[in-house]
Amino acid sequence: MTVLDQHVWQPRTDPAPLLPDPEPYRLLGTPEAGALDAGLLTTMYGQLVRGRRYNRQATALTKQGRLAVYPSSTGQEACEVAAALALEPRDWLFPSYRDTLAAVARGVDPVEALTLLRGDWHTGYDPREHRVAPLSTPLATQLPHAVGLAHAARLKGDDVVALAMVGDGGTSEGDFHEALNFAAVWRSPVVFLVQNNGFAISVPLAKQTAAPSLAHKAVGYGIPGRLVDGNDIAAVHAVLTEAVARAREGGGPTLVEAITYRMDAHTNADDATRYREDAEVEAWREHDPIAVLERAMRERDLLDDAMVRDTEQDAERMAAALRERMNEDAVLDPMDLFAHVYAEPTPQLREQAAMLRAELEAEAQS
Amino acid sequence: MTVLDQHVWQPRTDPAPLLPDPEPYRLLGTPEAGALDAGLLTTMYGQLVRGRRYNRQATALTKQGRLAVYPSSTGQEACEVAAALALEPRDWLFPSYRDTLAAVARGVDPVEALTLLRGDWHTGYDPREHRVAPLSTPLATQLPHAVGLAHAARLKGDDVVALAMVGDGGTSEGDFHEALNFAAVWRSPVVFLVQNNGFAISVPLAKQTAAPSLAHKAVGYGIPGRLVDGNDIAAVHAVLTEAVARAREGGGPTLVEAITYRMDAHTNADDATRYREDAEVEAWREHDPIAVLERAMRERDLLDDAMVRDTEQDAERMAAALRERMNEDAVLDPMDLFAHVYAEPTPQLREQAAMLRAELEAEAQS
């Protein structure tokens, strides 16, 4: 022992257990898949199919002008659904703009989840109701929120876990770094789920990072990194569930990287042909999360054509209901612009509200 | 090969060679020290002794009101000097506020290096003269500058390397993360030197990070991390020289963590007794960088009492000259406030300058 060890040198974490496996973790299609709970798989299947249908419906709504914009999670439904299923009701989900499906899978009314993208308000749901934070557009900014919330819950003695979602591109932001570091130092009960879908809009992963994997970033914070096949819902669910349990028991945060692929363009406004080959998209169809689960379930006779049909019809009903509700015009009160800026409007806002009210009245009369 | 490997999965870097050794690298006092170049050691010794004297002199100048503030690098001279010695004249150094000594060791006039801290101007030297960027106060903000400069040099075909210095606390900032990631993706010729002196003002490392070491952060960027005894100047110099050479040859950036200790308070304005024990400081005296080098040199008969005395006298002369020059009042022209805001002052600044000029004239007349 030298002075270095005594004084500056940390009680060192062994880096080895923090390092992710070199290959993404998989369950479906492996021998272990045989042991997976049949009920869980059926739930997952139903949610995946509904999720896919939801994505298709939302995209269709952009074409009909019913949504201002939609960042589809088609191809990423396994991550979206697994994130929702891995949490207890008392836990919190921190989604990004791409994760309306995770919010919906957690119970948020799909119309309310789509409010931001429809454009009648920003956050359409009460975050406290289902414990889903507002969809976050500024990249990676939601990650420190998740850490703060988890830290607060722990200080209060509540065994609440926060699961925060971010994209591969988002890992380059300073907020990613700061959030992971705070979580690690505080041993906060947070799970960070990075959906690595290969692109940040047009920018491929190779221009985003030179790391062995994004999960390897965990080591630099002294937390475990896990790498998982993001289109294998059972694997994602297992990894997240384990990380959530560890967090809940005081074991601190985990960084999970799920390898997946965005089958649609970045949003309906994007033209993906500018930056990727159709062949790449086609290749990923083989590894579609629904197909992967379906194969595994059929292998175990947990799924047959009739069930597939039923599930699809159920999804169709959900989609029809959503379409119908979204086709109703949003009821808007422009005076709401002033209602929630502060607990009490400032004198300045009262003046401005009066001006708008007068305008609206004049408009109504003419 | 699945679709994952083909398309999203990077041509993977093997993480193993990126990981730092579990123990800080040492040279002095080890058998390898016998092979170190005698001339280099003598140079280092001279610089260390002068550096220590410079630190003492600068601290004394704060007491005499000649410096507004001084963040001393006493105890950290090995890192400061080694950083300067590891670079070629065409290379660039990016120091933080604590690194005036590194700037001085690289050739910057000590009075000019102290301008910021004396308070007569911000940067006192022309950064292009010795290729030393302005001392950076906002933590970690200088790191992306180093990356940009190194990247620019590479684009121009110049084999220039940038060495950027930052503290342990600074590694928590988002800019640290973004800089390392840019450097890694661009394979820029940059060396990041983290001086881990155990504290960020009063905050100990354990409240700053839970990582196995700060050098382990390298893995998350796909670059090598090196851990070194920061009070062993030969070791720091060897590690930096190697990293600089690798960068120059196109091998990309390196993250070096040097374990050291700040013997003085954060600045003269700080009261270190509030957050650390004297015993800890005392323990580090055994491992003082000058003592460590002196022992190794004496062992090889490269140093004797006469040389020690000569070196100290030389340092004393340097200090006396510095003291004398710093005791001269700075010559200041308040009109300089307007001279360098833009290439051409705006009409608004011309008006304001006229106002100040009138005030100064009135003052001079009264």
Add this chain to the structure above:
Amino acid sequence: MSTATTATPVAAGRKPATMAQALNRALRDSLAEDPSVHLFGEDIGTLGGVFRITDGLAKEFGDSRCTDTPLAEAGILGTAVGMAMYGMRPVVEMQFDAFAYPAFEQLVSHVAKMRNRTRGAMPLPITIRVPYGGGIGGVEHHSDASEAYYTHTPGLHVVTPATVADAYGLLRASIASDDPVIFLEPKRLYWSKADWSADAPEEVAPIGRAVVRRTGRSATLITYGPSLPVCLEAAEAAVQEGWDLEVVDLRSLVPFDDETVSASVRRTGRAVVVHEASGFGGVGAEIAARVTERCFHHLEAPVLRVAGFDIPYPPPMLERHHLPGVDRILDAVGRLQWEEA
């Protein structure tokens, strides 16, 4: 009664072009002329930018002249600082107004200060392109009018074009400037069209010079960027009310063209400042204050402001209630105490 005029000289070879095309052309011409010009940003390479302002440039000039960066705005601006320190002329794109905020420390603490702190030894000729403002149905964080943060930061130039010709001219001038320039691109004018040629950009739009877009005698509308077309429309509508409005397009917020603005207000005796950013502490406050300081005895009425409300930018379906429109401008003009004239 005067009619709308444009102050730009008629040049040979004028063709219809959008502002987006003019910006693209400005970048291309700058890249072609000066090898030290380098473009950096998110999605500006292969994709050509989410607004296609850099379309085709990576292809024409290579990845190293038009580079897709990792997704980190402080990193983008911070590395641009380093490149400029090495003698390059970086032009960075912030994808949207609100996504420039992560770079705020680099901007305020380094970009704006570097020349000054080094006594001129280290100028930073960086152009920061920021698509700004609303009116395009963007969801939250995509429509901030953030100009006031920049205009209050000494060391930065802040310019914003309102016409196709100025888009080209000002961007060329910004890139050529040896000082950092915040170049604010009004998103909702990207697809506005005009006849235009790339000739003589310096004459077209020197930094620091406002331009009278419409001469008039009753009152002056002072505006810039996205609000110029609204003001011109208001001025036309005002004719029916018997008002002959002058419209000044500032183009450059810093440096500010006091001469042109004050001359106009002295002539008309009344002024309304129009912008879509929130009014409180907005650029309009500065304009109103300095015009009043300079023209007090010529003023028949206080300088009024028509600005966005002091609220977070509204969701798409409500933005029209927030943005200054023709009616609100005419309303303000009507409050310029005509009865007392």
Add this chain to the structure above:
Amino acid sequence: MSTATTATPVAAGRKPATMAQALNRALRDSLAEDPSVHLFGEDIGTLGGVFRITDGLAKEFGDSRCTDTPLAEAGILGTAVGMAMYGMRPVVEMQFDAFAYPAFEQLVSHVAKMRNRTRGAMPLPITIRVPYGGGIGGVEHHSDASEAYYTHTPGLHVVTPATVADAYGLLRASIASDDPVIFLEPKRLYWSKADWSADAPEEVAPIGRAVVRRTGRSATLITYGPSLPVCLEAAEAAVQEGWDLEVVDLRSLVPFDDETVSASVRRTGRAVVVHEASGFGGVGAEIAARVTERCFHHLEAPVLRVAGFDIPYPPPMLERHHLPGVDRILDAVGRLQWEEA
């Protein structure tokens, strides 16, 4: 001829205290009364803050109520957002003005907007303490007067005390507020002293209310924070010139107390706004503009501004030339067109 007055009621048990002590006491009382109050920041625990404002609090309330965070301002504010989402009342310290900039995105895009975007479901009762301004001989990046960035951001309250009593009262009120408050602490007044007691903080300084610190009839000086003592000194010096100056201390920049300010200017007919931040686009512009809008026909002269120059904050040895002093204020008062009165 009136004399300097203070508007704070005399309370029992008043003792001499510095502003730093009053702030410390406010934090202590808030921690003691409300278990949801949590303090976060760099060096605020063991060290008690670089200005010692949190001295002794970690010891008294434990590390989890007064926490030394990792060194990352966006992380500090971002985690505070999360804590507030869970019902806590975080009070964060930014070590110096310029070191709050890394948190700018969190501030503008989340802190200021969260209540609004969730239709009131998710208020964020966060207090952000920012030691600001110069006059303490700080090296670059330690003396920014950054208030204008905050006042232009809807959704934030912005307050700043100029007296010991207000430091206590306003900080208590800020922590109790259900909205985010930027609490600007004038560094150079930390060691200013006054007789003061911790009684009845709500009466002392409610958010949104300016106070007349000195009544006068000739002209109104409108100011806040670090410039109040300078203005009071100027007002005393002005007596010799025959001017009886009223001095208004705004205390709260957002919400703005139009009533008190306008009433004063209507009474005096002349006004000078004083602050040390750069003038261009500073808070003074807003004040001058709105006072003019409201009091135009009472004004004998344009509202003038005395502010810092439009330059990066100077090095310690030159800062006195930048900061508005008594002479510069009297000079501006002299330019209020008395000859025409």
